[in-house]
Structures are given as structure tokens and as C-alpha cells.
Amino acid sequence: MTDQASTLLVLGGSTDQLFMIRTAKEMGLRTACLDGNPAAPGLAAAHISAPIDFSDLPAVFQWVNRQDEIFAGVSTMGSDVPHLLAAIGAHYGWSVPTAETGRLATDKLAMKECFTANGVPVPRFCAVESAADVRHSWLQWGCPRVIIKPIDRAGSRGVLLLDESQDIEKAVAHATSQGMSGRLILEEFVSGPQISTETVISQGQARTPGFADRVYEGMESFHPQIMENGGWLPALCQGQELEKQVVSLVEQAAAALGVKEGAAKGDVVVCPERGPMMIEMAARLSGGDFSEGLVPLSTGVNYVRTIIEIAMGWQPDWPALQPRKNRVVANRYFFPCAGTLEEVDLPDDFVSQDEVIKVVLNYQPGDVIPEIRSHGDRAGVMVVVGNSRGQVQGLVDQGYEKIRFKIDGRWVTGKPRQ
Ligand SMILES: Nc1ncnc2c1ncn2[C@@H]1O[C@H](COP(=O)(O)OP(=O)(O)O)[C@@H](O)[C@H]1O
Ligand SMILES: [Mg+2]
Incomplete structure (x- = not known):
């Protein structure tokens, strides 16, 4: 670490990014925050800030170039913008995901194709455009339920579980309307316990300090929407062979997406017959409570700090990722x-x-x-x-x-x- 380059640029100043700004300050860094919403709380929390929409790259470059600060890196949490981190980081030579990782991690179809090409197990999937396509693949797979999703949304938006009783035409129309591009992916619905993970990767090493069971109790009431209603830490499989299998799966998945420096957030389903499979992976830290609250409460580990170290181009403090406590x-x-x-x-x-x-x-x-x-x-x-x-x-x-x-x-x- 040097005194010269000590400013971290944080993309986004909503409540999702406040923890990163706070953690960077605790680490003694200067913080800069950009958010298109002038009322975003992160703008006031950071040392310097501007109400700039960070997807407007020329405006970002102009603002950064005008500051007296010496920036060393860029990062975010909770915001699914690896392509913007890639573009900003590439411009300044900072440690960020590549543009290709950004593309794969934000396109559910390209991601699944990449996983398959790299031998990472996934549920059966294909691109679909119409109800006829859905019927064709569903019949071919012979599975009781399928799931349809826009390829380019998050937070369960437009994701629908289809069983015999669903109107397929309506489901296709709904998923299409919720997507950005209108492109859809159909997947075999794999029923089994689900696990959320968060992996930190740098210099050829990976650790997975984020690990939780997802809970879907009572969520049948939202059918055909599919959403979890929370999570448990530690996960039931921790300390068992299955934990190792899931960690190895998500680290293999992150490698397939080309995540070399930074975070990878995995959704895993454990198929009773075929073992753990990747539902999806984001090339970023979670927002909400996972990395900022649940994991620190359970294990005492703050890996947002590690992600900041990586963004700043420092050697990560790997021993700091060892759990220090074990609370439920x-x-x-x-x-x-x-x-x-x-x-x-x-x-x-x-x-x-x-x-x-x-x-x-x-x-x-x-x-x-x-x-x-x-x-x-x-x-x-x-x-x-x-x-x-x-x-x-x-x-x-x-x-x-x-x-x-x-x-x-x-x-x-x-x-x-x-
Ligand atoms: N193939 C699948 N088998 C079982 N559950 C799935 C499958 N695909 C998605 N799901 C469920 O739907 C949720 C949302 O799907 P996901 O692909 O993670 O999209 P999002 O980007 O909206 O999080 C997942 O967390 C999981 O619970
Ligand atoms: Mg998901």
C-alpha cells in the first residue's frame, strides 16, 4: 500500500454500497462515489462525490480526471455492472473484471453455454422464442417442470416456474415483457436444496467465505413466480463433503467466466441424483444483507474488505478470511x-x-x-x-x-x- 494512490471509486451510492464506502474508510482509504440520484446517501458518505450516472462513461472519465485525488481502483457491491467496472478499470489500468467476464455474467444464456463448454454442471437449458419452442424442449427433456426467464434480468424478475397447469403463451409473454432484450432462456427445473455462495478471487487463488442455505418456505403462494424468503448461515452441509463439492463447483464456475480479480456470487442447486449444479453466477458482491451483514455476523469475516484490497491492486489478506466465530x-x-x-x-x-x-x-x-x-x-x-x-x-x-x-x-x- 502506498500513500500516493489511496482513493477508491465506488460506483453507486445507494444503501447497497454504503457498507463498501464505510469499510474503505475504516481501511484508511479516501473514497469517491458516483450516483445519478443526487439524494443517494453514498454521495454524502464518501469523501468526494458527484451526482453522475456512472453508465455515462465520458462523464465518469471527465470527472475522475478533474479531481486532485490519486485513484487506485474502482469497485461496487450489489450493483450488477461488471461491464462498467471493466470499461472504467481498463481505461485507468485498474484491477477489474474483463469485458468478456462482464458479458458472460450478465447474459444467462451465454453464461450457461460457457459453463457447459467448461464442464461446469448446469440444469438442461436452451434459448426459446415462443410457446412452441417451450413445448418442444419440455417434451424432449421429459421433466415435470421447467423454468423460463429473461436472459438479462436479476432479482427473480420475469422468472416463472411452469407446470402442467400454466398457460405457456402467457408465461412467454410475461418473461419477454420483463426482459431488456426480450431474449429468453428455458431450463429444466431442478428440485433440491439451494445454496448461495460468494467467492473472492485474486492471483490464481480463490476462497469462498460466503456460504448460506436459501429458504423457500411458503413460497408456493407466489407460484408461478419463484423467490426465496431468506437464508440460513451456516448452511446445513458445512463441514461435510457436500460443502467441498459446492466450493469446488463455484470456484470452477468463476474460472469459466474468467473472474481473475474480484468477487463471484453463485446460486447453486443440489440435485439429489446429479449433485450440485450452477443456476447462475454474478461477477460481483451481493447487495442486501449477505456480504455486509449475515456473513460478518455468522463468521466475523468481512470480505468486502478483501474485495477492496483487490480493487486497490494490493495483495489480499487471505488469513483474514478464516472464520473467527460460528453463530447461527x-x-x-x-x-x-x-x-x-x-x-x-x-x-x-x-x-x-x-x-x-x-x-x-x-x-x-x-x-x-x-x-x-x-x-x-x-x-x-x-x-x-x-x-x-x-x-x-x-x-x-x-x-x-x-x-x-x-x-x-x-x-x-x-x-x-x-
Ligand atoms: N433451473 C432451475 N432449477 C431450479 N430452480 C431454479 C432454476 N433456475 C432458477 N431457479 C430458481 O429461480 C431463482 C431465480 O433464478 P435466477 O436464474 O437466479 O435469476 P435471477 O437473476 O432473477 O436471480 C433462483 O434463485 C432459483 O431459486
Ligand atoms: Mg439468482
Whole structure:
């Protein structure tokens, strides 16, 4: 580390990037933040900032060149923009994903083709354009359910699970309307436990400090939409052979995408017959609670710091990725029914407990809660910790029971399937 080049440029200043800005400051770095929204909190949190849309590359270059700071790198978290990191980093010679990694990681079809070409197991998949294409491949695969998605969206937007009862024409129209390009991918639905991972890669080495079980309890109520309602750390398979298999799978997947310096966030399904398979991988850090809250709470490891070290072109502190504690952590999302939110009951005897780390609600009284169709619509989250899954499940149950929403005159909870 040198004193000369000590400024990190952070793309985005929403709540998703605040933790990165905070962590960089704790590391003694100068921070710069760009966000097109002048009210983004990261703009005030960073040492220097500007309300610039960071996809406007000429504006970014002009602003960076005008500063007195000596920048050493660029990074982000929660924002799926590896192609922009690639373009900005390539311009200044910083440590970033390549443009090709950015392309593969943001196109679900190109990604799956790349995985297949590199021997990384994935569910059966193909490009589809019409209901006839869907019927043809579904029949060929002979599986009970398939899943259709836009190739270029995230957060479950436009992702639909199809069984015999679904109207295929409608599903194709919906997935097409939710995508950017309108291109679609069809996949065999592999049923089995799902795991979220986060891998840190640099100088030919990889570590996977982010590892959690995904929870889909009660999510049948959103069918044919498919969304998890939270996660568990540590995952049930940790310490077992399956953990090693999943780690090896995601590290192989990151290598296939060409991630050489930075983060890779994996969605894995464990097929009971064929073993772990890649659903997808993003070339970035998670937003939300995973890297900023759940993993540090469970293991004491902050790998956002490691990603910053890599972005700055430093040697990563690998030993810092060794877990220092082992607590059980759960996050659960709130999905109340649609309607006008009139009141929220957030009882103090729940939120004041030491084990209740946070409760964040996304709607205020007066807001209209829409029919929830993707993670962008969910009504909030709680994060709780404890020493066993039993204890933490008890807290989750309490939270779902006690936190209530008055919607169109009726009190309901945010627990899926009520
Ligand atoms: N082939 C599949 N088999 C089983 N579940 C899947 C499959 N594809 C997607 N899913 C489920 O749908 C969710 C969203 O799909 P994903 O491809 O991860 O898109 P997104 O970019 O919206 O996260 C996944 O987290 C997983 O739960
Ligand atoms: Mg996903």
C-alpha cells in the first residue's frame, strides 16, 4: 500500500454500497462515489462525490480526471455492472473484471453455454422464442417442470416456474415483457436444496467465505413466480463433503467466466441424483444483507474488505478470511398481501431483543403494496442471530407473528402463505 494512490471509486451510492464506502474508510482509504440520484446517501458518505450516472462513461472519465485525488481502483457491491467496472478499470489500468467476464455474467444464456463448454454442471437449458419452442424442449427433456426467464434480468424478475397447469403463451409473454432484450432462456427445473455462495478471487487463488442455505418456505403462494424468503448461515452441509463439492463447483464456475480479480456470487442447486449444479453466477458482491451483514455476523469475516484490497491492486489478506466465530444467523423477508398499507405494528418486545439485529420495512403507511412479483417489491427484512437453528427459528417465528401490517382495514403478517 502506498500513500500516493489511496482513493477508491465506488460506483453507486445507494444503501447497497454504503457498507463498501464505510469499510474503505475504516481501511484508511479516501473514497469517491458516483450516483445519478443526487439524494443517494453514498454521495454524502464518501469523501468526494458527484451526482453522475456512472453508465455515462465520458462523464465518469471527465470527472475522475478533474479531481486532485490519486485513484487506485474502482469497485461496487450489489450493483450488477461488471461491464462498467471493466470499461472504467481498463481505461485507468485498474484491477477489474474483463469485458468478456462482464458479458458472460450478465447474459444467462451465454453464461450457461460457457459453463457447459467448461464442464461446469448446469440444469438442461436452451434459448426459446415462443410457446412452441417451450413445448418442444419440455417434451424432449421429459421433466415435470421447467423454468423460463429473461436472459438479462436479476432479482427473480420475469422468472416463472411452469407446470402442467400454466398457460405457456402467457408465461412467454410475461418473461419477454420483463426482459431488456426480450431474449429468453428455458431450463429444466431442478428440485433440491439451494445454496448461495460468494467467492473472492485474486492471483490464481480463490476462497469462498460466503456460504448460506436459501429458504423457500411458503413460497408456493407466489407460484408461478419463484423467490426465496431468506437464508440460513451456516448452511446445513458445512463441514461435510457436500460443502467441498459446492466450493469446488463455484470456484470452477468463476474460472469459466474468467473472474481473475474480484468477487463471484453463485446460486447453486443440489440435485439429489446429479449433485450440485450452477443456476447462475454474478461477477460481483451481493447487495442486501449477505456480504455486509449475515456473513460478518455468522463468521466475523468481512470480505468486502478483501474485495477492496483487490480493487486497490494490493495483495489480499487471505488469513483474514478464516472464520473467527460460528453463530447461527437467519434473514427472512416480509411478503404481506397487496393493498394500501394503513399502519404497521413493530412491537418493541420483539425488536428490542439483543438477538434481533435488524428489522427494515420498505413501505410506509399510505403506500400501496403491489402484488409481489419480484424481490424489488418485497416489504422488508428481519435479521436474527443465536446459537442454534432451533433458537433462531423461534425468533423468526416470533418476528413473523408479531410484526403486522394493516392493509385495507385488515391486520396481516408478512409471512408468506397466510
Ligand atoms: N433451473 C432451475 N432449477 C431450479 N430452480 C431454479 C432454476 N433456475 C432458477 N431457479 C430458481 O429461480 C431463482 C431465480 O433464478 P435466477 O436464474 O437466479 O435469476 P435471477 O437473476 O432473477 O436471480 C433462483 O434463485 C432459483 O431459486
Ligand atoms: Mg439468482
